[in-house]
Amino acid sequence: MYSTILTIHSLVRWIALAAGVAATMAALTGSDKRTDRLGLLLMIALDVQMLLGLILYLVLSPYTSQAIEDFRAALQNPQMRFWVVEHTATMLGAVIVVHGGRVLVLKTEAAADKRTRRIVCFAIATVGMILGMPWPGLPYGRPLIRWSLG
Numbered sequence: 443m444y445s446t447i448l449t450i451h452s453l454v455r456w457i458a459l460a461a462g463v464a465a466t467m468a469a470l471t472g473s474d475k476r477t478d479r480l481g482l483l484l485m486i487a488l489d490v491q492m493l494l495g496l497i498l499y500l501v502l503s504p505y506t507s508q509a510i511e512d513f514r515a516a517l518q519n520p521q522m523r524f525w526v527v528e529h530t531a532t533m534l535g536a537v538i539v540v541h542g543g544r545v546l547v548l549k550t551e552a553a554a555d556k557r558t559r560r561i562v563c564f565a566i567a568t569v570g571m572i573l574g575m576p577w578p579g580l581p582y583g584r585p586l587i588r589w590s591l592g
């Protein structure tokens with residue numbers, strides 16, 4: 443179960459990241475309709491990641507289970523701290539910014555304001571995802587593609 447959820451979480455990140463880049467580009471240059479569709483895809487992919495991530499965090503991950511037993515020690519270990527605090531906080535931030543962005547866009551009638559709000563929120567979420575990702579080569583790095591489901 444752990445490796446299945448981890449693999450799906452690992453793969454869906456590419457949908458979330460691609461949607462973040464595409465939504466930001468569309469907000470900068472594309473039509474409102476296209477931007478809105480890509481923004482919706484980004485929000486759905488981030489919500490799926492949040493759900494899978496919380497299952498890992500609260501139930502399946504050996505890193506977080508161990509950290510919950512001794513939180514203070516976990517914060518002193520860079521790898522544990524990454525999973526327990528840094529990854530989770532940046533990614534939750536991205537989820538909140540994208541949801542908040544949709545509300546902010548609904549709250550204004552002016553097309554220019556809508557566009558600015560979309561650009562800012564999509565760009566912040568995309569940069570947050572990039573910063574919070576366990577890129578290979580980092581001390582807590584993970585593979586770019588994970589295939590094993592069992």
Ligand code: HEM
Nearest residue numbers: 452455458491492495496498499503504530533534584588
């Ligand atoms: C929003 C709440 C999120 C939480 C609570 C969360 C939590 C976690 C946890 C606990 C792990 C597993 C550590 C382990 O046991 O190995 C993990 C791995 C990972 N997460 Fe998240 N995550 C979240 C969102 C995201 C998002 C939005 C992305 C990317 C768009 C993402 C990308 C990854 C990647 C790439 C891994 C490593 C997967 C692998 O080992 O192949 N996470 N996450």
